[in-house]
Amino acid sequence: MFWTKLKRVARTGFFNFWRDSTVSFASVLVMTITLLVIGLISFSSAVLDTSLAELRNKIDIDITFVVSAEEEDILNIKHSLESLQEVFLVTYISREEALTAFKERHSSDQSILSALDELGENPLGAVLNVKAKDPSQYASVAEFLEGDNTLSSDGITIIDRVNYFQNKKAIDKLTRIIASADQLGLALTLFFALISILIAFNTIRLTIYIAKDEISVMRLVGASTTYIQGPFVVVGIIYGVTACLLTLLLLLLITYWLGNTIENFFVGFNVFSYYLRHFLEISSIILVSGVLIGVFSSILAVRKYLKI
Amino acid sequence: MIVFDRVSKIYSDNSVALREVNFSIEPKEFISIVGPSGAGKTTLLKLFLAEEKPTEGAIYYDSTNIHTLNKKDINKFRRKVGMIFQDFRLLPNKTVYENIAFTMEVAGRTDEEIESDVPHVLELVDLASKVWNFPHELSGGEKQRVAIARALVNEPEVIIADEPTGNLDPANTYDIVQILKKINDLGTTVILATHNKGIIDLLKRRVVAMEAGRVVRDDKIGKYNE
Numbered sequence: 337m338f339w340t341k342l343k344r345v346a347r348t349g350f351f352n353f354w355r356d357s358t359v360s361f362a363s364v365l366v367m368t369i370t371l372l373v374i375g376l377i378s379f380s381s382a383v384l385d386t387s388l389a390e391l392r393n394k395i396d397i398d399i400t401f402v403v404s405a406e407e408e409d410i411l412n413i414k415h416s417l418e419s420l421q422e423v424f425l426v427t428y429i430s431r432e433e434a435l436t437a438f439k440e441r442h443s444s445d446q447s448i449l450s451a452l453d454e455l456g457e458n459p460l461g462a463v464l465n466v467k468a469k470d471p472s473q474y475a476s477v478a479e480f481l482e483g484d485n486t487l488s489s490d491g492i493t494i495i496d497r498v499n500y501f502q503n504k505k506a507i508d509k510l511t512r513i514i515a516s517a518d519q520l521g522l523a524l525t526l527f528f529a530l531i532s533i534l535i536a537f538n539t540i541r542l543t544i545y546i547a548k549d550e551i552s553v554m555r556l557v558g559a560s561t562t563y564i565q566g567p568f569v570v571v572g573i574i575y576g577v578t579a580c581l582l583t584l585l586l587l588l589l590i591t592y593w594l595g596n597t598i599e600n601f602f603v604g605f606n607v608f609s610y611y612l613r614h615f616l617e618i619s620s621i622i623l624v625s626g627v628l629i630g631v632f633s634s635i636l637a638v639r640k641y642l643k644i
Numbered sequence: 645m646i647v648f649d650r651v652s653k654i655y656s657d658n659s660v661a662l663r664e665v666n667f668s669i670e671p672k673e674f675i676s677i678v679g680p681s682g683a684g685k686t687t688l689l690k691l692f693l694a695e696e697k698p699t700e701g702a703i704y705y706d707s708t709n710i711h712t713l714n715k716k717d718i719n720k721f722r723r724k725v726g727m728i729f730q731d732f733r734l735l736p737n738k739t740v741y742e743n744i745a746f747t748m749e750v751a752g753r754t755d756e757e758i759e760s761d762v763p764h765v766l767e768l769v770d771l772a773s774k775v776w777n778f779p780h781e782l783s784g785g786e787k788q789r790v791a792i793a794r795a796l797v798n799e800p801e802v803i804i805a806d807e808p809t810g811n812l813d814p815a816n817t818y819d820i821v822q823i824l825k826k827i828n829d830l831g832t833t834v835i836l837a838t839h840n841k842g843i844i845d846l847l848k849r850r851v852v853a854m855e856a857g858r859v860v861r862d863d864k865i866g867k868y869n870e
Contacts, residue, residue, distance in 0.1 A: 337752060344749050355737050553733045556693060557794070558722035559750040561715070 349570025
């Protein structure tokens with residue numbers, strides 16, 4: 337009997353969806369918009385995350401050593417920096433590498449190059465480039481460098497300058513912007529998701545409101561709660577799945593169209609390839625959201641008219 | 645046997661719909677409940693179907709108090725009762741066939757039973773040609789006959805008809821009354837609520853007359869007014 341009932345409930349649900357085509361069409365459309373909002377939110381948070389990460393990556397500090405500093409002393413400092421919890425990566429740039437890079441940077445400026453030649457020796461000190469795990473942690477890295485840890489074996493400081501102290505203001509400001517952008521993004525995401533879910537929920541409630549007399553008739557011929565609710569839940573699932581398919585198609589078109597345009601704004605982020613790469617993830621989020629909204633709205637809405 | 649035992653229904657705004665209603669209905673009886681609008685006929689039927697609870701008193705069906713049943717048993721009880729309403733109350737999105745099949749599905753009947761019984765009962769109400777029509781494609785009389793077929797198909801012990809002819813012309817009214825009589829002759833209890841004088845006088849069966857929530861008259865073979 338269970339399978340017979342299940343079959344009947346599913347069949348009734350499909351028929352109701354098909355026969356109430358105008359109502360179904362409108363509901364699917366509203367649900368599609370809801371799911372589109374949820375989909376676009378996941379995109380925008382990905383765009384935001386990538387650009388914030390990009391920004392974080394751009395923040396680093398350079399420790400420039402005096403010309404006379406021994407390579408061994410510098411490497412010692414590198415090791416002790418690497419043992420710090422806050423530090424993500426330390427890159428050593430030797431004096432020669434620094435010079436090559438400098439020459440490359442100024443390859444078009446003959447006067448600088450000839451001045452360098454005239455000097456006869458390499459005027460540049462070696463550099464340690466430090467990246468912290470989080471921008472807010474540069475202060476403690478800088479503090480570490482100010483202490484006694486950076487003296488050479490002879491007890492003289494070998495650090496020429498640390499550009500953190502020059503860039504401190506900019507780094508602090510950027511850190512604050514990143515933190516608040518993160519929070520704002522989360523708040524907006526929740527807000528829009530909630531609003532669009534409520535709209536879909538209300539639309540489904542309205543469609544069931546239309547059927548309230550029908551529900552009371554079913555009640556009076558002795559239909560059980562599950563037997564009345566079942567077809568509405570099936571319709572809710574169909575709304576969810578149809579809207580999911582439509583949304584995925586729309587997202588494909590939107591991201592394809594936006595792909596190149598956005599890449600110019602957010603360096604290295606192409607929404608289209610992001611969509612293709614995360615298709616399984618995104619489609620399951622949208623499918624689950626759609627089906628859950630459909631099912632729960634139906635159950636809650638029908639329950640109201642089942643009191644007889 | 646159905647017993648209304650000192651049943652009163654008072655709504656929250658203190659309007660009295662029923663006051664101390666006392667009478668019983670034997671199996672296979674055909675009883676008409678008559679009275680002007682607002683006399684309490686529909687309230688009485690609603691209480692019998694456990695759509696509402698009485699404020700005082702109790703209603704018994706085969707010595708079971710209907711209002712002490714749980715939801716599941718209420719559903720089972722309702723499947724023993726066939727209902728016919730003035731406004732037909734067919735399911736608008738289902739065809740004639742599906743409307744009748746639905747009550748059979750609810751009662752847990754098999755697909756084979758449904759396939760054989762639905763055409764049969766539609767023949768009984770002379771609607772075999774409209775099986776695949778939707779309710780909005782039928783006339784008032786046809787809709788009511790579908791409703792009767794739906795009420796009949798599970799072979800109920802009791803049929804309740806609340807103003808079944810209220811929206812019908814005299815010819816259709818006559819037809820419906822004849823069908824109800826036939827159902828009763830086959831052994832089903834029929835409770836008919838109406839304010840149609842012509843029907844009552846035609847039937848020559850028991851009449852319970854109500855006014856302002858009270859039973860004012862109970863005649864074995866009654867007329868509308870005496």
